[in-house]
């Protein structure tokens with residue numbers, strides 16, 4: 001049995017030890033019996049993923065730390081139960097695969113996908129209430145916790161939603177796995193992920209697909225066989241570990257190894273609002289074997305980062321931690337260098353990612369939350385340059401995106417303006433890059449990585 005000292009130095013870690021810590025962003029359930037029944041049921045249900053897959057993701061992340069691979073993490077801000085449909089799921093896998101092909105081709109780095117998918121159902125909120133159509137209601141906290149409908153009844157936290165979330169995650173993951181096993185992600189058939197539309201960027205992507213197809217024919221001809229390794233579609237799952245009773249109920253001990261895994265997803269991350277060093281979320285996450293992402297906003301200090309590294313990665317193991325700064329295009333130059341230097345001084349082998357979404361929020365005159373493509377790109381570009389200048393490696397990116405033709409973020413080659421946003425503004429929480437903006441972003445990432453490859 002694995003025994004971890006708590007930072008306070010006294011008690012050993014258990015999946016429920018977080019209950020003694022201040023726990024931010026939790027709903028207050030009124031029906032305690034229903035809560036207990038849901039948690040009991042979750043503890044009995046089979047896990048959604050298995051430890052071997054989590055270990056595989058750890059190895060992939062370690063390879064990305066070493067610069068051999070690149071991690072593409074992306075998906076909805078808030079997944080919704082109503083979006084658990086075959087079309088929405090295959091669109092999400094398709095856009096991640098399209099982006100991966102573009103990045104691998106131009107950036108010369110093999111890419112693995114981690115979806116914000118099959119469990120991204122809980123949202124931290126800055127305020128307990130929000131105005132909906134002129135009425136003040138308790139904030140929507142994600143389908144795992146309450147309903148988005150504009151009524152007091154829907155906004156009450158309902159513990160039965162945890163079980164519903166489990167089954168929606170299971171159905172989503174089942175479909176993802178079936179698509180991959182069925183050959184959806186097979187590089188021999190990239191035409192399955194062709195694009196609707198005809199912008200210049202789509203033409204560029206089609207040329208890449210043609211080149212990939214030719215290269216694959218060539219490799220198969222030399223090998224005299226069709227390469228099975230080209231079924232590269234593994235898609236790992238991730239979500240924010242926010243609702244701790246739910247996460248605890250999906251935690252399982254591997255008695256052989258003595259590790260605890262959260263088997264509700266391959267990777268979990270802790271959000272900017274819940275990463276307090278002495279808080280419940282860090283206490284829960286530190287005992288898991290899963291790779292852990294840590295969001296870092298512009299207010300984070302070098303001391304906080306050092307503290308988080310010491311608690312979450314005492315063994316200094318590559319594959320364990322992904323740091324995800326989300327600073328904003330106009331703050332990144334001030335803040336990121338000292339974060340990079342603080343981490344370098346500790347010797348922790350973290351994977352550096354960049355979330356260029358959450359520091360670049362805007363509200364339009366019509367009151368819609370949006371983000372500007374150019375700001376997103378600017379944060380990413382500067383991050384890459386700053387890492388390079390300090391001898392560090394940006395080995396991952398983190399996006400809120402969808403494979404569908406929504407109109408939530410401004411700009412991109414479609415040049416979406418504030419007046420266009422109402423056409424298909426569908427997000428359950430934050431604005432996402434649409435299919436065309438996502439692909440365009442991938443082509444630009446490929447270009448940035450490629451500049452380094454030829455140097």
Ligand code: PEP
Nearest residue numbers: 077271272273295326358
């Ligand atoms: C998110 O990733 O949706 C999110 C809420 O991020 P952050 O914690 O960085 O604000």
Ligand code: CO
Nearest residue numbers: 077400429430
């Ligand atoms: Co978000």
